[in-house]
Amino acid sequence: MTELIGHEGPNRRRPSAVVTGASAGVGRATALALAARGYEVGLIARDEEGLREVADGVEALGARALVLPCDVADAAAVRAAADRVAEQFGGIDAWVNSAMATVFARVDDITPEEFRRVTEVTYLGQVNGTLAALAHMRPADRGTIVQVGSALAYRSIPLQSAYCAAKHAVVGFTKSLRTELLSEGSGIRVAMVHLPAVNTPQFAWARAKMGVRPRPAGRPVAPEVAGRAIAEAAAHPRPEIYLGRSTVMAILGDAALPGLADHVAAGAWEGQLTDTPLPEREGNLFAPVSGVRRDRGPFAEEAGDWAPRVSARATRIGLMLGAAALFGLTAAVARALDRR
Numbered sequence: 001m002t003e004l005i006g007h008e009g010p011n012r013r014r015p016s017a018v019v020t021g022a023s024a025g026v027g028r029a030t031a032l033a034l035a036a037r038g039y040e041v042g043l044i045a046r047d048e049e050g051l052r053e054v055a056d057g058v059e060a061l062g063a064r065a066l067v068l069p070c071d072v073a074d075a076a077a078v079r080a081a082a083d084r085v086a087e088q089f090g091g092i093d094a095w096v097n098s099a100m101a102t103v104f105a106r107v108d109d110i111t112p113e114e115f116r117r118v119t120e121v122t123y124l125g126q127v128n129g130t131l132a133a134l135a136h137m138r139p140a141d142r143g144t145i146v147q148v149g150s151a152l153a154y155r156s157i158p159l160q161s162a163y164c165a166a167k168h169a170v171v172g173f174t175k176s177l178r179t180e181l182l183s184e185g186s187g188i189r190v191a192m193v194h195l196p197a198v199n200t201p202q203f204a205w206a207r208a209k210m211g212v213r214p215r216p217a218g219r220p221v222a223p224e225v226a227g228r229a230i231a232e233a234a235a236h237p238r239p240e241i242y243l244g245r246s247t248v249m250a251i252l253g254d255a256a257l258p259g260l261a262d263h264v265a266a267g268a269w270e271g272q273l274t275d276t277p278l279p280e281r282e283g284n285l286f287a288p289v290s291g292v293r294r295d296r297g298p299f300a301e302e303a304g305d306w307a308p309r310v311s312a313r314a315t316r317i318g319l320m321l322g323a324a325a326l327f328g329l330t331a332a333v334a335r336a337l338d339r340r
Contacts, residue, residue: 013090015038015039015040015094016041016090016091016092017031017042017093017234018042018081018085018092018095018096019044019096020045020098020099020129021044021045021072021097021148022045022098023043023046023288024050024201024294024295025201025223025294025295025296025297026098026227027096028223029226029227029295030096030226031057031058031227032054032058032227035062035063036061037235038063039094040064040088040089042081042084042088042092043058044070044081044129045099046069047069050288050294051067051069055067066085068081072121072124073117073120073121073125075128078125078128079128082095082133082135093142094143094146095137096146096230097129099121099126100121100122100148100202101118101121101206101284102118103118103162103208103209104208104209104272105159105209106159107161110209115162117285118163121166123169126147126174127173129145133145137188138186138188141186141188142188144189144191144235144237146191146192146230146234146237147174148230149171149240150167151194151196151242151244151251153167153168154251155251155254156168157272158265159268160272171192190237191233191234191238191240192239193233194240194242194243194247194251195226196220196245196246198216198220198222198223198226199220199221199297201292201293201294201296201297202297203215203298203299204293204297205289206283206284207281207282210273210278211279211280212273212274213274215271215272215273215299217271219304220297220304221244221304221305221306222304223295225305225306229243241309241311242311242312243309245308
């Protein structure tokens with residue numbers, strides 16, 4: 001068997017990873033973060049020019065890159081790309097599903113074709129990538145699949161219904177897959193990294209129908225912050241990681257007080273709109289766009305360069321301890337009042 005770097009034996013090789021959506025934003029940052037960790041990286045996206053730029057960055061870090069232009073909505077093309085990576089690098093140790101697409105618009109301004117396309121990329125793209133990864137990881141009974149999720153996978157907001165729905169679907173699919181792997185005693189691990197707002201190029205090139213330029217809901221983080229967290233999850237997987245305080249608050253708030261969370265989330269309508277007029281924009285939903293910066297979006301000045309990473313397990317334990325403490329305090333107050 002071919003061995004990973006750091007193992008004894010004559011056939012040592014570097015670990016290999018595949019990143020979808022690798023030509024820009026979070027996918028690009030993730031590919032570079034993996035290369036910095038010593039991974040060879042297969043790069044999947046539609047934009048070949050963008051992929052070649054990332055490949056240059058990967059190689060500058062001393063790793064090999066394989067450029068694999070394809071649409072993640074095409075299951076056969078994704079499987080063929082996986083086969084090429086496995087042949088070139090001797091296997092697939094980590095697979096990161098980062099490709100996404102969205103439409104900034106009211107529900108009734110989004111066409112059925114647009115809903116379908118967002119679903120095919122953001123949800124089914126992760127399914128296609130997962131199936132391609134499993135085909136190569138199962139024979140070795142090892143490997144890590146990382147699904148790039150979002151706070152919006154749990155707490156939906158206005159103007160991004162198609163994207164929120166797709167991210168919700170990813171959570172359901174991934175948890176079902178994890179239970180199957182656990183029941184089989186499989187050595188394959190599946191992680192989800194749920195992101196806050198990130199200053200990616202989507203704000204410069206996503207399809208938009210609001211009459212003004214869109215912006216992140218809340219203060220975003222830089223793509224590199226997300227990329228490092230995802231690369232860490234690929235190397236040291238945990239079931240779910242929440243990146244950023246806003247992600248933790250959104251997910252916990254929705255779980256604890258969903259009705260109130262609806263009213264709070266309604267305020268994200270205005271929070272996603274700038275004052276800059278923008279005619280209806282075709283964006284990159286059905287085809288790549290050119291002439292736009294690929295590494296980050298237009299809100300770099302307000303983007304944070306760090307965010308806490310919290311496991312879902314630790315968050316739930318903290319929530320239970322807090323609830324228990326509140327219950328204990330309430331009981332103590334009630335007893336004190338009874339004694340009066």
